[in-house]
Amino acid sequence: MPHSEQEKTNRIKIAKSFGSASKSYDVSARLQRYSGKHLMTWLPNRHDLTVLDLGSGTGFFTDLLAGTYKQVIGLDISIEMLKFAKENRKESILWVEGDAHKIPLQDNSIDFIYSNLVIQWFEPLDEAITEMMRVLKPGGLLIFTTLVDGTLHELKSSWAQVDEDQHVIDFKTVNELNALFNNDKSTIIEQKCQDIILEYQNVIHLARELKGLGANHLAEKKNRGLSGKDKWFKMTEHYKDFLEPDGIYPATYRLFSGLVVKLNH
Ligand SMILES: C[S@@+](CC[C@H](N)C(=O)[O-])C[C@H]1O[C@@H](n2cnc3c(N)ncnc32)[C@H](O)[C@@H]1O
Numbered sequence: 001m002p003h004s005e006q007e008k009t010n011r012i013k014i015a016k017s018f019g020s021a022s023k024s025y026d027v028s029a030r031l032q033r034y035s036g037k038h039l040m041t042w043l044p045n046r047h048d049l050t051v052l053d054l055g056s057g058t059g060f061f062t063d064l065l066a067g068t069y070k071q072v073i074g075l076d077i078s079i080e081m082l083k084f085a086k087e088n089r090k091e092s093i094l095w096v097e098g099d100a101h102k103i104p105l106q107d108n109s110i111d112f113i114y115s116n117l118v119i120q121w122f123e124p125l126d127e128a129i130t131e132m133m134r135v136l137k138p139g140g141l142l143i144f145t146t147l148v149d150g151t152l153h154e155l156k157s158s159w160a161q162v163d164e165d166q167h168v169i170d171f172k173t174v175n176e177l178n179a180l181f182n183n184d185k186s187t188i189i190e191q192k193c194q195d196i197i198l199e200y201q202n203v204i205h206l207a208r209e210l211k212g213l214g215a216n217h218l219a220e221k222k223n224r225g226l227s228g229k230d231k232w233f234k235m236t237e238h239y240k241d242f243l244e245p246d247g248i249y250p251a252t253y254r255l256f257s258g259l260v261v262k263l264n265h
Helices: 003-019 030-042 060-066 079-088 125-135 153-160 174-181 203-212 217-221 225-242
Strands: 050-054 071-076 094-097 110-116 136-147 186-200 249-262
Touching: 030 060, 030 110, 030 136, 030 186, 030 249, 050 060, 060 071, 060 110, 071 079, 079 094, 110 125, 125 136, 125 174, 153 225, 153 249, 174 186, 174 249, 186 203, 203 225, 203 249, 225 249
Parallel strands: 050 071, 050 110, 071 094, 110 136
Antiparallel strands: 136 249, 186 249
Protein backbone atom coordinates (compact mmCIF):
# COMPACT_ATOMS: atom_id res chain seq x y z
CA MET A 1 0.00 0.00 0.00
CA PRO A 2 1.44 3.46 -0.84
CA HIS A 3 2.44 5.58 2.15
CA SER A 4 -0.45 8.04 1.83
CA GLU A 5 -3.00 5.20 1.36
CA GLN A 6 -1.77 3.66 4.60
CA GLU A 7 -2.14 7.03 6.35
CA LYS A 8 -5.72 7.36 5.04
CA THR A 9 -6.57 3.85 6.25
CA ASN A 10 -5.16 4.72 9.67
CA ARG A 11 -7.32 7.87 9.80
CA ILE A 12 -10.45 5.85 9.01
CA LYS A 13 -9.52 3.46 11.84
CA ILE A 14 -9.00 6.38 14.23
CA ALA A 15 -12.38 7.87 13.23
CA LYS A 16 -14.13 4.51 13.81
CA SER A 17 -12.36 3.99 17.09
CA PHE A 18 -13.43 7.43 18.34
CA GLY A 19 -16.90 7.02 16.83
CA SER A 20 -17.66 3.91 18.84
CA ALA A 21 -16.58 5.80 21.97
CA SER A 22 -18.78 8.84 21.39
CA LYS A 23 -21.31 7.94 24.10
CA SER A 24 -18.90 6.72 26.76
CA TYR A 25 -16.40 9.47 26.05
CA ASP A 26 -17.75 12.18 28.30
CA VAL A 27 -17.52 10.02 31.41
CA SER A 28 -14.00 8.71 30.84
CA ALA A 29 -12.40 11.95 29.71
CA ARG A 30 -10.78 13.08 32.98
CA LEU A 31 -7.57 14.12 31.26
CA GLN A 32 -9.38 15.92 28.42
CA ARG A 33 -11.39 18.00 30.85
CA TYR A 34 -8.30 19.02 32.82
CA SER A 35 -6.20 19.91 29.79
CA GLY A 36 -8.99 21.72 27.92
CA LYS A 37 -9.85 23.90 30.92
CA HIS A 38 -6.23 24.69 31.55
CA LEU A 39 -6.00 26.05 27.96
CA MET A 40 -8.77 28.55 28.64
CA THR A 41 -6.29 31.08 30.15
CA TRP A 42 -4.83 31.65 26.67
CA LEU A 43 -8.16 32.46 25.01
CA PRO A 44 -8.41 35.96 23.44
CA ASN A 45 -10.56 38.57 25.24
CA ARG A 46 -12.34 39.83 22.13
CA HIS A 47 -15.70 38.25 21.42
CA ASP A 48 -16.26 39.08 17.73
CA LEU A 49 -14.09 36.19 16.56
CA THR A 50 -14.46 33.15 14.31
CA VAL A 51 -13.14 30.07 16.07
CA LEU A 52 -12.36 26.55 14.89
CA ASP A 53 -12.40 23.71 17.42
CA LEU A 54 -10.22 21.21 15.58
CA GLY A 55 -11.04 17.62 16.55
CA SER A 56 -14.07 18.77 18.52
CA GLY A 57 -15.09 15.26 19.71
CA THR A 58 -18.32 15.32 21.72
CA GLY A 59 -18.25 19.12 21.60
CA PHE A 60 -17.83 19.79 25.33
CA PHE A 61 -15.33 22.63 24.75
CA THR A 62 -16.94 23.75 21.47
CA ASP A 63 -20.04 24.47 23.55
CA LEU A 64 -18.04 26.54 26.06
CA LEU A 65 -16.40 28.49 23.22
CA ALA A 66 -19.82 29.17 21.68
CA GLY A 67 -20.81 30.88 24.92
CA THR A 68 -18.14 33.53 24.28
CA TYR A 69 -17.35 33.87 20.58
CA LYS A 70 -19.39 35.06 17.62
CA GLN A 71 -18.96 32.11 15.27
CA VAL A 72 -17.79 28.70 16.41
CA ILE A 73 -17.07 25.78 14.10
CA GLY A 74 -16.55 22.23 15.41
CA LEU A 75 -14.66 20.01 12.99
CA ASP A 76 -14.13 16.27 13.47
CA ILE A 77 -13.32 13.24 11.34
CA SER A 78 -15.80 11.02 13.20
CA ILE A 79 -19.45 11.21 12.06
CA GLU A 80 -20.64 9.63 15.33
CA MET A 81 -18.82 12.25 17.41
CA LEU A 82 -20.40 15.00 15.28
CA LYS A 83 -23.86 13.42 15.61
CA PHE A 84 -23.54 13.31 19.41
CA ALA A 85 -22.27 16.91 19.47
CA LYS A 86 -25.06 18.18 17.23
CA GLU A 87 -27.70 16.60 19.47
CA ASN A 88 -26.23 17.84 22.75
CA ARG A 89 -24.62 21.24 22.15
CA LYS A 90 -25.67 24.83 21.31
CA GLU A 91 -27.60 25.23 18.06
CA SER A 92 -25.47 28.17 16.95
CA ILE A 93 -22.42 25.92 16.41
CA LEU A 94 -21.54 24.95 12.86
CA TRP A 95 -20.49 21.26 12.72
CA VAL A 96 -18.18 20.16 9.90
CA GLU A 97 -17.09 16.65 9.03
CA GLY A 98 -13.50 16.79 7.85
CA ASP A 99 -9.90 15.72 8.13
CA ALA A 100 -7.34 18.07 9.68
CA HIS A 101 -4.99 17.17 6.83
CA LYS A 102 -7.43 18.71 4.35
CA ILE A 103 -9.53 21.24 6.24
CA PRO A 104 -12.66 22.13 4.23
CA LEU A 105 -12.45 25.86 5.09
CA GLN A 106 -11.18 28.91 3.22
CA ASP A 107 -7.71 30.44 3.48
CA ASN A 108 -7.29 33.18 6.13
CA SER A 109 -10.82 32.69 7.51
CA ILE A 110 -10.26 31.76 11.19
CA ASP A 111 -9.19 34.05 14.07
CA PHE A 112 -8.05 31.22 16.31
CA ILE A 113 -7.94 27.45 16.38
CA TYR A 114 -8.55 25.64 19.64
CA SER A 115 -7.44 22.02 19.66
CA ASN A 116 -7.48 19.93 22.81
CA LEU A 117 -5.65 16.59 22.81
CA VAL A 118 -6.04 15.91 19.12
CA ILE A 119 -2.84 16.58 17.20
CA GLN A 120 -1.12 13.46 18.54
CA TRP A 121 -3.36 11.59 16.08
CA PHE A 122 -2.24 13.59 13.04
CA GLU A 123 0.07 11.74 10.66
CA PRO A 124 1.92 13.37 9.01
CA LEU A 125 1.69 16.26 11.47
CA ASP A 126 3.49 18.77 9.21
CA GLU A 127 0.70 18.40 6.61
CA ALA A 128 -1.94 19.22 9.23
CA ILE A 129 0.13 22.19 10.48
CA THR A 130 0.30 23.59 6.93
CA GLU A 131 -3.49 23.31 6.77
CA MET A 132 -3.99 24.98 10.16
CA MET A 133 -1.75 27.89 9.10
CA ARG A 134 -3.59 28.15 5.77
CA VAL A 135 -7.03 28.64 7.36
CA LEU A 136 -5.77 31.00 10.11
CA LYS A 137 -5.79 34.73 9.43
CA PRO A 138 -2.35 36.37 9.58
CA GLY A 139 -1.66 37.04 13.27
CA GLY A 140 -4.20 34.30 14.15
CA LEU A 141 -3.54 31.86 17.01
CA LEU A 142 -3.40 28.13 17.47
CA ILE A 143 -4.07 27.20 21.09
CA PHE A 144 -3.49 23.50 21.65
CA THR A 145 -2.60 20.64 23.95
CA THR A 146 -1.12 17.34 22.95
CA LEU A 147 0.61 14.37 24.54
CA VAL A 148 4.36 14.02 24.11
CA ASP A 149 6.99 11.33 24.47
CA GLY A 150 6.97 9.87 27.98
CA THR A 151 3.19 9.43 27.96
CA LEU A 152 2.05 5.99 29.17
CA HIS A 153 5.69 5.01 29.74
CA GLU A 154 4.58 2.48 32.39
CA LEU A 155 2.35 0.68 29.88
CA LYS A 156 4.97 0.92 27.13
CA SER A 157 7.77 -0.54 29.21
CA SER A 158 5.52 -3.29 30.67
CA TRP A 159 4.60 -4.39 27.14
CA ALA A 160 8.24 -4.11 26.02
CA GLN A 161 9.09 -6.90 28.44
CA VAL A 162 6.52 -9.19 26.82
CA ASP A 163 6.87 -8.68 23.05
CA GLU A 164 8.21 -6.31 20.41
CA ASP A 165 4.85 -5.15 19.04
CA GLN A 166 3.81 -1.53 19.25
CA HIS A 167 1.06 -1.11 21.85
CA VAL A 168 1.22 2.62 22.48
CA ILE A 169 1.18 5.26 19.72
CA ASP A 170 4.40 7.18 19.02
CA PHE A 171 4.25 10.56 20.69
CA LYS A 172 6.39 13.43 19.42
CA THR A 173 9.14 14.90 21.61
CA VAL A 174 9.01 18.53 22.77
CA ASN A 175 11.97 19.29 20.47
CA GLU A 176 10.16 17.78 17.48
CA LEU A 177 7.10 19.94 18.19
CA ASN A 178 9.26 23.07 18.44
CA ALA A 179 10.97 22.23 15.15
CA LEU A 180 7.57 21.73 13.46
CA PHE A 181 5.94 24.93 14.71
CA ASN A 182 8.88 27.34 14.56
CA ASN A 183 9.41 28.24 10.91
CA ASP A 184 8.82 31.06 8.43
CA LYS A 185 5.01 30.73 8.77
CA SER A 186 4.54 30.37 12.52
CA THR A 187 6.20 30.54 15.91
CA ILE A 188 5.45 29.14 19.37
CA ILE A 189 5.09 32.12 21.71
CA GLU A 190 4.30 30.20 24.91
CA GLN A 191 4.63 26.58 25.92
CA LYS A 192 4.29 24.38 28.96
CA CYS A 193 4.97 20.73 29.66
CA GLN A 194 3.67 18.88 32.69
CA ASP A 195 3.26 15.30 33.85
CA ILE A 196 -0.22 14.35 34.90
CA ILE A 197 -0.41 11.06 36.74
CA LEU A 198 -3.81 9.44 36.78
CA GLU A 199 -4.54 6.58 39.14
CA TYR A 200 -6.20 3.29 38.29
CA GLN A 201 -7.42 0.40 40.42
CA ASN A 202 -5.90 -2.07 37.95
CA VAL A 203 -4.60 -2.30 34.38
CA ILE A 204 -8.06 -3.28 33.07
CA HIS A 205 -9.37 0.01 34.46
CA LEU A 206 -6.64 1.87 32.51
CA ALA A 207 -7.35 -0.13 29.32
CA ARG A 208 -11.08 0.60 29.68
CA GLU A 209 -10.39 4.30 29.98
CA LEU A 210 -8.14 4.27 26.88
CA LYS A 211 -10.93 2.42 25.10
CA GLY A 212 -13.54 4.89 26.33
CA LEU A 213 -11.42 7.63 24.82
CA GLY A 214 -11.21 5.75 21.53
CA ALA A 215 -7.47 5.79 22.02
CA ASN A 216 -6.99 2.09 21.57
CA HIS A 217 -6.78 1.56 17.82
CA LEU A 218 -3.20 0.34 18.05
CA ALA A 219 -3.71 -1.83 21.09
CA GLU A 220 -6.76 -3.52 19.60
CA LYS A 221 -5.35 -4.98 16.46
CA LYS A 222 -2.93 -7.30 18.25
CA ASN A 223 -3.15 -9.78 21.09
CA ARG A 224 -6.36 -11.52 20.23
CA GLY A 225 -7.04 -15.11 21.31
CA LEU A 226 -5.42 -17.27 23.94
CA SER A 227 -1.81 -16.16 23.42
CA GLY A 228 -3.11 -12.59 23.58
CA LYS A 229 -4.62 -13.27 27.02
CA ASP A 230 -1.40 -14.84 28.16
CA LYS A 231 0.64 -11.86 27.01
CA TRP A 232 -1.81 -9.46 28.61
CA PHE A 233 -1.42 -11.29 31.94
CA LYS A 234 2.38 -11.11 31.70
CA MET A 235 2.23 -7.42 30.89
CA THR A 236 0.04 -6.71 33.94
CA GLU A 237 2.56 -8.59 36.11
CA HIS A 238 5.33 -6.25 34.87
CA TYR A 239 3.10 -3.22 35.43
CA LYS A 240 3.10 -4.15 39.15
CA ASP A 241 6.67 -2.73 39.33
CA PHE A 242 5.04 0.73 39.18
CA LEU A 243 2.46 0.04 41.90
CA GLU A 244 2.13 2.77 44.50
CA PRO A 245 2.21 1.81 48.23
CA ASP A 246 -1.58 2.03 48.44
CA GLY A 247 -1.97 -0.53 45.62
CA ILE A 248 -2.91 2.04 42.99
CA TYR A 249 -1.66 1.77 39.40
CA PRO A 250 -0.28 5.07 38.05
CA ALA A 251 -0.26 6.11 34.39
CA THR A 252 1.71 9.15 33.25
CA TYR A 253 0.34 11.55 30.65
CA ARG A 254 2.95 14.12 29.56
CA LEU A 255 0.88 17.10 28.55
CA PHE A 256 2.26 19.78 26.24
CA SER A 257 0.37 23.06 25.85
CA GLY A 258 1.33 25.47 23.09
CA LEU A 259 0.35 28.95 21.94
CA VAL A 260 1.34 29.45 18.30
CA VAL A 261 0.96 32.58 16.19
CA LYS A 262 0.70 32.65 12.40
CA LEU A 263 3.25 35.17 11.18
CA ASN A 264 2.08 38.14 9.13
CA HIS A 265 3.91 37.48 5.88
C1 LIG B 1 -9.23 12.72 22.32
S1 LIG B 1 -10.53 13.36 21.33
C2 LIG B 1 -10.59 15.04 21.88
C3 LIG B 1 -11.92 15.69 21.64
C4 LIG B 1 -12.09 17.13 22.14
N1 LIG B 1 -11.10 18.02 21.57
C5 LIG B 1 -12.11 17.23 23.65
O1 LIG B 1 -11.23 17.85 24.22
O2 LIG B 1 -13.02 16.68 24.28
C6 LIG B 1 -9.79 13.45 19.73
C7 LIG B 1 -10.76 13.79 18.60
O3 LIG B 1 -9.98 14.05 17.42
C8 LIG B 1 -10.66 13.53 16.29
N2 LIG B 1 -9.68 13.32 15.22
C9 LIG B 1 -8.69 12.40 15.14
N3 LIG B 1 -8.01 12.51 13.98
C10 LIG B 1 -8.58 13.54 13.28
C11 LIG B 1 -8.32 14.15 12.01
N4 LIG B 1 -7.35 13.71 11.22
N5 LIG B 1 -9.09 15.19 11.63
C12 LIG B 1 -10.10 15.66 12.43
N6 LIG B 1 -10.39 15.11 13.64
C13 LIG B 1 -9.65 14.07 14.07
C14 LIG B 1 -11.29 12.24 16.82
O4 LIG B 1 -12.35 11.78 16.01
C15 LIG B 1 -11.72 12.66 18.23
O5 LIG B 1 -13.04 13.14 18.25
